[in-house]
Amino acid sequence: MIAEIFRIVTENPTQLIGWAIMGGLLVQVGLLVTAGAQRALFERQRAQQEQVRLALEIKAARLKIQAVETEKTAWNGIRKFTVAQKVKEAEDTFSFYLEPHDRKPLPQFKPGQYLTFALNIPGSAKQVVRCYSLSDIGRRTHYRVTIKRCLPPPKTEHPPGVGSSFFCDTVQAGDIVDAKAPNGHFFLDMEKPRPVVLISGGIGVTPMVTMANALTEAGDTREIWFFFGARNSTDHMFKTYMTEIAAKNPNVHMQVCYSKPLPTDVKGRDYQHEGRVTVDLFKALLPSNNYDYFLCGPGPFMESITSDLTAWGVPDAWVHFEAFGPASVKKKAPAKTADAGAPAATAVEVTFAKSGKKVLWDGSHDSVLALADEHGVKIDAGCRAGGCGSCVVAIKSGAVEYAGAPPEVEAGSCLSCICKPKGALVIDA
Ligand SMILES: Cc1cc2nc3c(=O)[nH]c(=O)nc-3n(C[C@H](O)[C@H](O)[C@H](O)COP(=O)(O)OP(=O)(O)OC[C@H]3O[C@@H](n4cnc5c(N)ncnc54)[C@H](O)[C@@H]3O)c2cc1C
Known part of the structure; x- marks a missing residue:
C-alpha cells in the first residue's frame, strides 16, 4: 500500500494534489453537514423545551383560574339546595340533582369528593349529618349525589338507616336540603397522568x-x-x-x-x-x-x-x-379490655364516660372513633376524615393528638375520627 502511494507520488504528483484538494473539500463539506445537523438538533431541542415550558405555563394558569373560581364560589357552613330531579338508578337507589337555591354558580371539586348534608328528619331529636359522594363532575348549575338505602344487618330487627331512608322515601323534587361544601381527601389527581x-x-x-x-x-x-x-x-x-x-x-x-x-x-x-x-x-x-x-x-x-x-x-x-361506613380498611389487632391482663408497655387507658367502658388503646386503631366502634360505643360520625364535624366529643380529662395540623375544634373537645389519645383519656361518649 505504502509502496503504491510512493509510486503515484513519484510518477504523477498532480493526481496526488487533486486528491488532496478533493479530500480537503470533502472534510469541509462533512464539517458543514455535521454543524448543520447539530444546529438543527439544537433548534429542535430548544423548540421542544419551549413547548414543555408553554404547556407548564398554560397548566399553571388553568390551575390558578380554577383555584380563584373555586374560592369565589365556595361557601362556608350550610348552603341550601333545591332537589331539581330525583331519578331511580336501581332497587332502593336514587340520584338527586341538586341546584343551589341562591342560583349562584357552584364551585368545582375534585373527582371523588363528597357533600355533607345536615338533615332535619321528623322524629329525630337532633340533626342527622351524613356524607354522600358526588356522583357526577361539577356542572356549575347543579351537583348530583346517588344514595342507596342502608338496610339492616342480616337476621336483625333493626330499622333501616335513618339518613338514606329519609332520602329514598321522603325527599322529593322541589324539596330543599342543607349541605356543606364539597370536601374529602379521596380524589383523583387529574394532573397526574397515570393509568x-x-x-x-x-x-x-x-x-x-x-x-x-x-x-x-x-x-x-x-x-x-x-x-x-x-x-x-x-x-x-x-x-x-x-x-x-x-x-x-x-x-x-x-x-x-x-x-x-x-x-x-x-x-x-x-x-x-x-x-x-x-x-x-x-x-x-x-x-x-x-x-x-x-x-x-x-x-x-x-x-x-x-x-x-x-x-x-x-x-x-x-x-x-x-370507606363509606365504620369498617376500617386497615386490619386491626383486637384491643384488650382494661382488666384483661397487663397492658402493653405503650398502651394507655381510654374511658368512654357515658357508656361506662374502659378500654386499652394499644396503637393499632386509626382513631378514637375506631376504638369506640370496636367496643360498641356509639359516637355519631359522617365523613370519618375530619371534614364534617359530626364526631366531635368533649374531653373530660387527658389530651389528644392529630396526624397533621390540629383541626379547628372547640377547646376541650376533639374530632374523634382523626385523633389519637396522648396518654390516658376520658371522653364524654
Ligand atoms: C365519605 C363518604 C361518602 C359516602 N358516599 C355515599 C354515597 O355516595 N352513597 C350512599 O348511599 N352512601 C354514601 N355514604 C354512606 C352514608 O354517609 C351513610 O353512612 C349511609 O347512608 C348510612 O346512613 P343512614 O343514616 O342511612 O344509616 P344509619 O342510621 O347510620 O344506620 C346504619 C346501619 O345501622 C343499622 N342499625 C339501625 N339501628 C341499629 C341498632 N340499634 N343496632 C345496630 N345497627 C343498627 C341500620 O339498619 C343501618 O344498616 C358515604 C359515606 C362517607 C363517609
Missing part, C-alpha cells in the same frame, strides 16, 4: 363514576379500567351509563361482575364475569400492576382487595380508598 383502575362494589361506585366522567369529558386518553361488582341486574346502578362510556371511549375497559346473576341476566350483555371483583381478575386482564388503584365498597371487599394488591406487589402509595 387508573377504578374498583367498586355496590353504592361504592359513586366516586368512580365521577372520576371516569372527569377523565373522559376532559378528553384524557389514559388507560381506565372500571371494575364494578353487583349482585345482579336489580342493583346494577348506572348500567346505561357504563355501557355508553365504554362504547364511546376506547381507553375505558368496563368489567362488570355479578355475584348472583338472575336467570334473565345475560353474560356479555349485562355483565362480563360471574363472581366477585378480585385481584385474580386484575391479574388475568391487566397487562401489569403498574396503575393507580381507587377503590370503594363494603368493608370486607376493600380489605380483601387491598391486602391482595399488596401481595401482588402494588406499593401502598398507588392504592387509594374510601
